[in-house]
Amino acid sequence: MASERVTLTVVDPDGEREVALSSPNRVVWPEVGITKAELAEYFQLASVPFLAANGNRPVSLERFRDGVGSEGFFSKNPPKGTPDFVDAVTLTYNSGRRHPQIVLNRPSAIVWAAQMNTIVFHPWASLATDPDNPIELRIDLDPQPGTDFADAVTAAHELRTVLREAGLEAFAKTSGNRGLHVFAPIEPTHEFLDVRHAVIAAGRELERRMPEQVTTNWWKEERGERIFVDFNQANRDRTMAGAYSPRALPKATVSTPVHWDELDDLDPSQFTVRSIPKRLDEIGDPWAEKQASPGRIDTLLEWWERDKADGLGELPFPPEFPKMPGEPPRVQPSKKVAANWDENGAPTGD
Incomplete structure (x- = not known):
């Protein structure tokens, strides 16, 4: 039997487009009963x-063929049959490979993504017109076991002060889960590695001011009950859920921009696919x-150089990245045998 199919009329800046939506009554979030059609709306x-x-x-x-609770997978390349109202840009990745990646520039393209069973959107920190140079500094404040959203809020307020001292204005959003994302818009004058170093410098300054509450330790065994500043989210081709993106979590929560004066009494679980349209009508977009x-x-780069001169250099990169200059060994501290590594963090064994 053919699946149910409807045609939606979507208003784009350059006119109306018809976008097909198959299985509109399929439940995407079983716990709250949100369907594919409601997600498209x-x-x-x-x-x-x-x-x-x-x-x-x-x-x-990030697509889920059978909704939340099923196994998800990522699409970067435009799949076969992608309509011409969905754009793309050719990128160079850390491996040196080049291929096109999806770019969404109009409402019909987002609805098409819903048709493709997309729940979570992971945008780069740079524009398609200049993909090598980020336009925002992103800092992920990630609660570790024993901490919660309120602890991330406390850290975020102090981080805002740190960034202001560095000449940057910070903006906050919920992650859609337990954490907070702090963004600072920047001029696209530096490539990703420089921006990563700026994030590390800000994180280390925050850690100095809140040593019992915040950590930049990459290895989980060293973090303790502190908020982790996930500096590796600043790397090229590393992303987090975008603003107003739903999350693949039971309550259909949404990663939501907020005003700073909202944070202290905020319950991030209140921001959902069903509640965000009303919020936008009432207060607009923060x-x-x-x-x-x-x-x-x-x-921040001056702070990075200062810290490097004081012996605080590069931090670990994600495991899929090539070995980077000055990077410490990619081995848990509890498993590291000093004799097996040289001063550049490279293994000395066969």
Whole structure:
């Protein structure tokens, strides 16, 4: 039997488009009963702030054929049959490979992504028109066991102060789960490795001010009950859930931009696919002016050089990355045998 199929009329800036939606009554979030059709409607209602935050960027689609609870997979390349209203840009990855990646520039493209069973959108920190140079500094405040969202809020307030001292204005959003994401718009004058170093410098400064509450330790065994500053989210081709992206979690939570004065009493679970349209109607988009006055990372890079001169150098990269200059050994501290590694972090054995 052929699956049920409807045609949606989506209003794009250059006119209306018809987008097919198969299995519109399929339940995507079983616990709350949200269907594929309701998800497509959400994307239309939230399309303006969604595209402001995620449009004109390379984006990875996290897709779930059978909804939340099923196994997900990532799409970067435009799949066969991708319509011409879905854009793409050719990128160079850390491995040296080059291939096109999806770019969403209009509401119909987001609805198409819903048709492709996308739940979570993972945009790059750079634009498709200049993919090598990020336009925002991103810091993921990740609660570790024994800490919670309230602890991340405390760290975020102090991080905002740190960034202001470095000449940057910070903007916050919920992760859609337990953490907080702090973004600072920057001029696209530095490539990803420089921006990563700026994030590390900010994280280390935050850690100095809150040593009992915050850590930049990459290895879980060293973090303790502290908020982890995930500096590796600043790497090229590493992404986090975009603003206004749903999450593949039981309650259909959404990664949501917030005003700083909302944070202290905030329950992030209140932001869902069903509640965000009303919130946008009532208060608008807290990130509407985010890119209006981008700053520079010069001061943070000065801090990076200062710390490096004091013996605080490079930190570990994710395991799929090539070995980087100055990187410490990619081995848990509890398993490291000093004699097996040289001063550059390379193994000395056969």
